[in-house]
Amino acid sequence: MRYNPHTDDDRAAMLATIGVADVAELFGDIPEAYRFPKLDLPEPLTEMEIVQEMQALAEENVQPGDYACFLGAGAYRHFVPSVVDMVISRSEFYTAYTPYQPEISQGTLQATFEYQSMVSALTGMYAANASHYDGATAVAEAVIMGVNQHRLKRHKVIMSPTVHPMYREVARTYTQGMGLNITGDEQMDADFHALQRLCDQDTAIVVVQNPDFLGQLHSPAEMRDLAEAVHGCGGLLAVATDAIGLGLFAPPGEYGADIAVAEGQALGNSLNFGGPYLGIFAFKEDLLRRSSGRLVGETVDAGGACGYVLTLSTREQHIRRSKATSNICTNGALNALAAAAYMAAMGKQGLRKAAELCWHKAHYAAGQIAQLDGFKVMDDKPFFKEFVVQCPGPVSEVNDFLLEEYGIIGGYDLSEEYPHLGNAMLVCVTEMNTRDEIDDLVTALSEWTQDDVIPLEVQF
Numbered sequence: 001m002r003y004n005p006h007t008d009d010d011r012a013a014m015l016a017t018i019g020v021a022d023v024a025e026l027f028g029d030i031p032e033a034y035r036f037p038k039l040d041l042p043e044p045l046t047e048m049e050i051v052q053e054m055q056a057l058a059e060e061n062v063q064p065g066d067y068a069c070f071l072g073a074g075a076y077r078h079f080v081p082s083v084v085d086m087v088i089s090r091s092e093f094y095t096a097y098t099p100y101q102p103e104i105s106q107g108t109l110q111a112t113f114e115y116q117s118m119v120s121a122l123t124g125m126y127a128a129n130a131s132h133y134d135g136a137t138a139v140a141e142a143v144i145m146g147v148n149q150h151r152l153k154r155h156k157v158i159m160s161p162t163v164h165p166m167y168r169e170v171a172r173t174y175t176q177g178m179g180l181n182i183t184g185d186e187q188m189d190a191d192f193h194a195l196q197r198l199c200d201q202d203t204a205i206v207v208v209q210n211p212d213f214l215g216q217l218h219s220p221a222e223m224r225d226l227a228e229a230v231h232g233c234g235g236l237l238a239v240a241t242d243a244i245g246l247g248l249f250a251p252p253g254e255y256g257a258d259i260a261v262a263e264g265q266a267l268g269n270s271l272n273f274g275g276p277y278l279g280i281f282a283f284k285e286d287l288l289r290r291s292s293g294r295l296v297g298e299t300v301d302a303g304g305a306c307g308y309v310l311t312l313s314t315r316e317q318h319i320r321r322s323k324a325t326s327n328i329c330t331n332g333a334l335n336a337l338a339a340a341a342y343m344a345a346m347g348k349q350g351l352r353k354a355a356e357l358c359w360h361k362a363h364y365a366a367g368q369i370a371q372l373d374g375f376k377v378m379d380d381k382p383f384f385k386e387f388v389v390q391c392p393g394p395v396s397e398v399n400d401f402l403l404e405e406y407g408i409i410g411g412y413d414l415s416e417e418y419p420h421l422g423n424a425m426l427v428c429v430t431e432m433n434t435r436d437e438i439d440d441l442v443t444a445l446s447e448w449t450q451d452d453v454i455p456l457e458v459q460f
Contacts, residue, residue, distance in 0.1 A: 062409065064271065068437035070365075072386050072428025073213070073412035074135065074164055075274065076266045078244060078354065079432060080342065084268040087341040094334055099294075102309045108333055109308035113296040115340035122246045122343070122351075123260040124253025125282035130336045131293035131328055132279025135240065135263030139167040139207060140174035141281060141326055142238040142259045145290050146205025147180065148325050149236060154204035157182045162190040162212035163240060165417040171207070180204075188420045190214075192222060196229040203235040205259075210252075211242055214378070214418075214426065215386030220255045227256030236287075243267050243280060243339075244358060244430075245384050247351030252282075259283045268342025269335055278335035288312055292326030357431035358385035361438065365429045368442040375445060378424075385430055388414065391423040398425065398448055406444040408437075 006014075011023075020026060027035055045053070064077040088094060092107055099105035099112070112130045119128035132138045143157050157180050159168055168185050175182070181202075184195055190212055199206065208226065211217045223239070230237045238259040239252040243266045252260035264278030265271070281293065288295075289312065297311035346354065362385045370377040374392030389411065391398050399410035411425035418424060429438065 062403065064409065064432075067403070067407050067409050068433065068440060069409040070411050070427050070429060070433070070441060071409050072430075073426055074166065074263055075271055075277075076244075076385075076428065076430055077271060077432050078266050078430055080268050080270065081345045083345050084338050084341045088334055088338050093337055096333065099296075099310065099333070102307065106308055109296050109310070111337045111340060112294065112333055113298060113308050114344070115336040116296060118340060118343045119280055119282055122243070122251065123241070123262075123280070123282040124251030125257075125260050126253075126285040127288055127291070127295065128280070128282035129291050129293035129295050131332045132281050133328075133332065134265070134275065134277035134279050135164070135261065136167045136170035136279075137174070137328065138261035138263075138279035138281045139163065139238070139240055140171040141279070141292050141328060142207060142261050143171050143175055143180075143182075143205055144326055145259060145283070145287060145292070146236045146238065147175075147178070148290050149287060150204050150234075154202050154235070155180050156198075156200065156202040157204060158184040158195055158198050158206040158235075160190055160192075160195060160206075160208040160212070161185045161187045162214055162216070163207055163209045164213045167209075167240065188418065190216065190218070192218070192226045196226065199230055199233040199235060201233060203230070203233050205236040205238055206230045207238045207240065209240040211245060211384045211386070214388050214414075215383040216381040217249070217384055218381075220250045223252075223255040223257070231256070242384060244351070244355050246355075247348070247353075248355035248359065249384075253284075258287065264335065264339050267339035268345075269338050276332070276335055278332055278339055280339075290325060292324075292328040354431050355384075358429065361385075361431065361433055361435075362387060362427075362429040364435070365427065365433075365438045365441065368438065369427070369445060372442065372446050378421075386426055386428045388421065389425045389427050390421065391425055393423055393448075395423055395425045398423075398445070401448050402441070402444050405447075406440055408441055408444060 015022065069077055093111070096105065096108045099108045102109055116128040116130060120126065132141060146157070147154065159171065159182055161184065163185065172182055184198055187194055192208070195206060195208070210223060227237045236258040237256065238261060239257040240261050241252055243262045243264055260282045262280040264280045269278055283291065291313060294310055295312045296308055299307055299309055301307045343351065362383065366377045366379060366387045369375050369389055370379070376390040378388035378390065395413040395415060399413070402408040402410040411427040414421055414424040414426055
């Protein structure tokens with residue numbers, strides 16, 4: 001394959017058309033002293049030497065797999081069946097882009113259709129779309145959908161303080177200049193009664209997370225009460241959830257959510273140093289025409305054969321961008337395909353088993369840590385795979401000790417986003433953590449408490 005398809009005659013014709021003699025003349029406006037600056041580059045290497053150098057640099061990284069990892073906070077290490085990478089490595093999938101022409105995009109369109117169908121079943125919602133960047137942009141798009149559903153006549157957005165802090169930041173960034181009043185996250189806890197009291201006739205949408213950023217699970221009854229209160233004010237309820245947890249717990253559609261969003265990285269996508277990830281976005285039927293991203297439908301062609309097409313979204317969403325309801329128009333199809341392959345490979349029972357393993361291992365870890373002097377587990381509400389641990393000293397020092405002495409990647413430091421919790425660490429345990437790893441974590445924490453550190457008393 002030639003990387004430059006133009007012949008000498010082609011180049012001569014193009015230069016003649018624009019009226020220049022040669023390529024060098026194209027750079028005539030650049031001062032001569034700056035046209036060919038001397039670059040201080042190292043001596044060239046062979047391909048073999050470059051590969052060796054890159055491998056040496058890569059080995060400097062601390063990564064899950066080489067170290068026991070208890071860090072989550074929105075990006076999770078879950079088992080990925082080998083079939084997932086096999087499927088997404090096929091060139092017809094990883095080289096595909098915008099599937100506007102169904103006659104040549106049937107594979108990509110069918111894969112997206114299957115993904116959307118499984119996401120709808122998983123979340124208990126009527127429909128799901130594709131092409132959101134990640135969980136954070138899915139939350140932001142939920143806010144925009146809520147505002148658009150009310151034709152921009154409502155301006156209040158109520159955001160729970162236990163929605164992922166980065167999701168809240170992205171939502172604010174996304175909607176700046178829209179004249180919205182985003183409130184609720186000034187509180188320090190997930191008091192749904194307080195959120196309900198904020199609801200009024202100007203409320204477009206309420207956004208909560210379940211399980212929330214601190215790992216806490218809110219019961220279906222609690223969520224139904226919230227949904228009824230929000231709907232009583234004429235607003236919408238959006239719920240950010242855990243994709244793996246949906247294999248075990250009631251889906252948002254079951255307790256009255258209008259929109260369900262999630263970070264889809266956990267479904268067959270690797271950690272990848274933070275991306276690319278996958279924003280899951282599902283919704284009720286009456287919001288179908290407000291959907292951003294892509295919707296794929298199944299139909300039949302003129303000969304009666306099954307076929308797939310983009311459907312139910314306006315052309316403005318993709319072409320007349322100034323009139324679109326959203327700026328999401330990328331192609332997250334490969335990440336969505338990975339999620340579809342993962343869900344198909346795991347099946348209902350496999351997904352439930354993964355969630356059960358997370359639950360049991362997390363509760364085993366929490367029970368062991370709770371017995372350590374100086375450590376306190378926040379367990380006043382049920383939790384799934386993440387839980388808050390109050391440490392007897394700065395979390396940064398605890399994590400440094402874990403990494404340097406035991407080769408353990410510790411939990412997420414909550415002190416900046418939730419200072420009222422004191423020296424609090426968000427610990428994540430998935431099915432990938434072995435009992436030996438959990439026991440090593442407990443041993444390491446017990447050794448750290450032997451230092452002369454005065455425990456900080458903080459009331460949960």
